[in-house]
Amino acid sequence: MSYKILAINPGSTSTKISIYENEKEVFCKTLDHPTEETEKYNKVAEQFNMRKEVILSFLKENGYDVNELSAVVGRGGMLPSVKSGAYIVNDKMVDRLKNNPIMEHASNLGALIAYEIANTVNIPAYIYDSVRVDELSDIARISGMPDIPRTSTSHVLNSRATAMKVADKYNKKYSDMNFVVAHLGGGISLSVHNKGQMVDIVSDDEGPFSPERAGRVPCRPLIELCYSGKFDKNTMNKKLRGNGGLKAYLSTVDAREVEKMIDNGDENAKLIYEAMAYQVAKGIGELATVVDGEVDAIVITGGIAYSKMITDWITKRVKFIAPVEIVPGENEMESLALGTLRVLKGEENAREYDLD
Numbered sequence: 001m002s003y004k005i006l007a008i009n010p011g012s013t014s015t016k017i018s019i020y021e022n023e024k025e026v027f028c029k030t031l032d033h034p035t036e037e038t039e040k041y042n043k044v045a046e047q048f049n050m051r052k053e054v055i056l057s058f059l060k061e062n063g064y065d066v067n068e069l070s071a072v073v074g075r076g077g078m079l080p081s082v083k084s085g086a087y088i089v090n091d092k093m094v095d096r097l098k099n100n101p102i103m104e105h106a107s108n109l110g111a112l113i114a115y116e117i118a119n120t121v122n123i124p125a126y127i128y129d130s131v132r133v134d135e136l137s138d139i140a141r142i143s144g145m146p147d148i149p150r151t152s153t154s155h156v157l158n159s160r161a162t163a164m165k166v167a168d169k170y171n172k173k174y175s176d177m178n179f180v181v182a183h184l185g186g187g188i189s190l191s192v193h194n195k196g197q198m199v200d201i202v203s204d205d206e207g208p209f210s211p212e213r214a215g216r217v218p219c220r221p222l223i224e225l226c227y228s229g230k231f232d233k234n235t236m237n238k239k240l241r242g243n244g245g246l247k248a249y250l251s252t253v254d255a256r257e258v259e260k261m262i263d264n265g266d267e268n269a270k271l272i273y274e275a276m277a278y279q280v281a282k283g284i285g286e287l288a289t290v291v292d293g294e295v296d297a298i299v300i301t302g303g304i305a306y307s308k309m310i311t312d313w314i315t316k317r318v319k320f321i322a323p324v325e326i327v328p329g330e331n332e333m334e335s336l337a338l339g340t341l342r343v344l345k346g347e348e349n350a351r352e353y354d355l356d
Contacts, residue, residue: 003070003344006117007336008055010075010109013038015051019064020337028333031058044108045098052113072118073340074110075332076130078102079355081152084133084160084198086343086350089115089125093353107131126350128339129157133198140200140290154201155183155302159191161335162301162327169325170297177296180287180322182280182314184304185330186253187213187241190280192287200290205240208279211253211304214244215279246272255304262309277313284318295322303330 002021009016013035018028031054033047041047059066076082078101079093087093089111097108111127118125134152143150159181160174167174175196182190187204202208209215217240226236239248247253249272250261261269288295298318300311305328315324342348 003341004068005337005340005344006066006069006072006114007333007340008072008074008110008113009332009336010051010106010113012106015055015109015113016333017055017058018333018337019069020334020341022341023338025334025337027062027064029058031055044104044106045101045112048098048109048112048116051109052116055113056117066117067121069118069121069123070344071124071126071340072114073126073128073336074112074114075107075157075336076127076132077108077111078105079130079132079353081134082130082132082353082355083351084129084135084156085348086126086128086339087130087353088350089118089127090353092355093127096355102132105131124350126340126343128336129160131156135197135199136201137199150206152198152201152203154189154191154198154203155185155187156191156198157335158301158329158331159183159189159299160193160198161331161338162299163193165327166297166299166325172296178291178294179297179299180284180295181299181301182284184210184280184300184302184310186211186303188215188276188280188302190283190287192290194291200287202283202287207283209245209276211246211255212242212244214240214248246276255307255310259307259309273310274313277310278317280310281314281317284314285321288321293321298322298324299327300324301327301329301331303328305329 005020007018014030014032016030019026077097079096093111094115097111101108114125131153133156136152141150163179163181164174167177179193188208188210189204190202190207191198192200204213206216250258250269258269258273284298304310305326311326343350
């Protein structure tokens with residue numbers, strides 16, 4: 001049977017859409033939203049109608065009939081902690097994302113738009129592997145400060161999908177293997193997958209620095225800086241997320257630019273870039289202890305995984321733990337569509353969202 005799936009992935013200034021026919025991507029398009037348009041809205045949820053109409057107009061102009069779709073899937077938004085896999089988008093989820101999300105985030109629009117489009121043609125709408133997937137073990141939640149328990153926010157969508165791909169390569173089930181996955185993008189997060197559950201993570205604010213994020217920094221000097229009177233709260237937040245990492249050290253967030261600097265003999269750029277790889281390797285080693293070192297494969301994915309320089313540096317330090325598999329790319333649209341396809345085929349069950 002042939003299934004057609006529309007996948008919707010909203011970003012801060014654009015919305016990426018894809019149509020898949022079974023496992024094959026029919027098309028993928030990034031629809032840009034000018035800043036002057038998005039700035040008209042006080043809240044992300046208020047952009048809902050604007051973005052929906054842009055999507056529907058593009059589909060109509062290019063001859064794609066929504067009546068031929070089998071399902072619509074949106075990027076999972078900032079919900080209370082949920083399980084991995086698929087959730088049916090229902091009225092309760094829509095209400096939560098519209099009126100009381102955990103935080104304002106463009107991904108909140110994914111479910112809202114998917115639900116509206118799906119309802120017009122009486123087909124199901126889903127989210128898949130929300131950024132708020134939380135399967136941490138109880139011991140992993142302990143931080144050292146009762147006021148600040150550890151929670152799970154990471155690049156779940158691509159991390160789980162890539163681990164599943166590697167399991168297929170080994171002719172095994174994802175649920176029968178242990179993985180440590182490093183997602184290397186604008187933010188870097190790491191996760192350990194124990195027999196199908198993501199039981200611990202190193203999030204992008206407690207682990208390696210990345211092109212634009214500071215990652216784990218010494219706490220006491222950070223507190224001193226916060227109370228120094230030199231910076232307001234917004235500036236400090238930007239130092240951690242947006243102006244940290246490679247940008248702070250080398251004034252660029254583009255890994256390709258950094259590699260050009262290195263090729264031109266810039267030793268400081270090499271030191272900083274290798275330090276990023278060094279910290280990723282440390283994080284992989286840290287998570288390997290969660291499963292007593294019984295790791296079937298280490299998976300390196302994300303956009304920066306295209307860099308042989310970075311992946312070689314990481315592999316050299318961690319290959320003693322387990323085989324290293326390089327699967328570059330964000331793969332978000334494919335992950336959304338293929339997760340939904342497994343639900344439509346009856347290979348996975350979709351959960352009903354029922355959280356307040």
